[in-house]
Amino acid sequence: MALHKIFRAVIMGPPGSGKGTVSARITKSFGLKHISSGDILRANINAKTELGLLMKSCIDQGQLVPDDVMSRLILSDLRALDQSSWLLDGFPRTVSQAEALDQTYSVDTVINLNVPFQTIKQRLTSRWTHLPSGRVYNIDFNPPKVRGLDDVTGEPLIQRDDDTPETVTRRLKAYETQTEPVLEYYRSKGVLQTFSGTETNKIWPHVEAFLHRKLSSVSQRVA
Numbered sequence: 001m002a003l004h005k006i007f008r009a010v011i012m013g014p015p016g017s018g019k020g021t022v023s024a025r026i027t028k029s030f031g032l033k034h035i036s037s038g039d040i041l042r043a044n045i046n047a048k049t050e051l052g053l054l055m056k057s058c059i060d061q062g063q064l065v066p067d068d069v070m071s072r073l074i075l076s077d078l079r080a081l082d083q084s085s086w087l088l089d090g091f092p093r094t095v096s097q098a099e100a101l102d103q104t105y106s107v108d109t110v111i112n113l114n115v116p117f118q119t120i121k122q123r124l125t126s127r128w129t130h131l132p133s134g135r136v137y138n139i140d141f142n143p144p145k146v147r148g149l150d151d152v153t154g155e156p157l158i159q160r161d162d163d164t165p166e167t168v169t170r171r172l173k174a175y176e177t178q179t180e181p182v183l184e185y186y187r188s189k190g191v192l193q194t195f196s197g198t199e200t201n202k203i204w205p206h207v208e209a210f211l212h213r214k215l216s217s218v219s220q221r222v223a
Contacts, residue, residue, distance in 0.1 A: 008088075009111060009211075011089050017114075018113055020089065021200050021204075027087060034089060037074060038089070038090050038134065094181075095181050115196075120168070121172070127160075132153075133150070
């Protein structure tokens with residue numbers, strides 16, 4: 001679907017809710033540029049920048065990265081995409097970050113994936129990662145072709161420290177405490193759309209239909 005107007009969206013949901021999968025499908029189906037806070041974090045951590053080392057310490061402890069650091073990183077990337085339609089994945093996570101985003105850009109819609117925490121715990125503790133690329137596998141529903149090895153490079157997969165049951169529980173509690181107010185912030189602005197379920201493949205058709213309707217109305221307003 002070609003866009004006649006710049007369209008800016010945010011996708012939200014707890015860690016392990018399927019944001020990455022749904023984001024990839026939105027990008028492919030609707031032509032939005034995918035901006036992942038996780039990709040930006042990984043790039044800084046791999047480069048061992050000062051911010052990267054600080055962020056790694058936070059992540060290893062199951063904490064969220066400080067607001068001002070995240071806002072600075074993400075808004076810097078967005079400035080390079082001023083004339084592009086985009087989908088933000090993993091940002092904003094706090095009301096402070098949402099306000100920083102609003103000061104610079106107008107968000108058209110916020111897609112919220114509402115997946116039960118128990119489902120997420122089962123998913124994440126079955127998750128194995130290829131660290132250099134960020135590719136993620138799940139031994140239950142998205143296993144690698146060869147157990148323990150990345151499909152593309154054949155390099156070994158590891159279970160990240162933040163995918164252990166204890167850290168997952170801490171991350172979900174941190175998400176609930178810090179991010180639920182963001183949902184209320186966007187709900188009060190009338191741009192929040194929530195999709196509930198336990199399986200990404202069952203949630204996706206509803207997200208797809210919603211975006212078709214949303215983007216059609218945007219195109220009609222432009223025309």
